[in-house]
Amino acid sequence: MLISRHQGFTLIELIIIILIVSIVTTLSYPNLSGIWHAQRASSQISTIEQTLHLARNHAINLGTQVTVCPIIANKCHSDWNKGMSVFIDVDANGQLNGADKLLMVINEFNANDTVQFNRQRVRFLSSGLSSGSNGTLTYCPHAKDNPNSQALIINNAGRIRRSHASSIRCD
Incomplete structure (x- = not known):
């Protein structure tokens, strides 16, 4: 009886394994990018939702107006891709100035994504109402x-x- 003392893989076996792994990876990449986009959208919309809840809660608890908007040069701006800031808007002018207090900042969103809202800002009154700030905020990865x-x-x-x-678009 002959006992083989082979241990390990041959070069041909390794090349075949690498080839199979690369083919499977190439075929699954489009599905992985879809999963990545879905995860990023879910994560970012959750962050935005939590930020809006925080702003509303602060408005109610502190008894003052709280504004959420993208800020450029200390003024609310309509480019929601730039991120957003939450601040106590003492003079209700949509600008971060004077006695206003910055509560939270969310950094700029992914450059390939689109964030849109039909207004420049969301403002919550001391009662928690957002009168005049209603709308739909969309996040498209x-x-x-x-x-x-x-x-x-x-x-x-x-x-x-x-x-x-079922079909949300950023137009």
């Missing part, structure tokens, strides 16, 4: 018509909820 896009709806009563629409 990678493309304006991405199927993984998500949206938040803010009503005049200050209620924030996720949209369950």
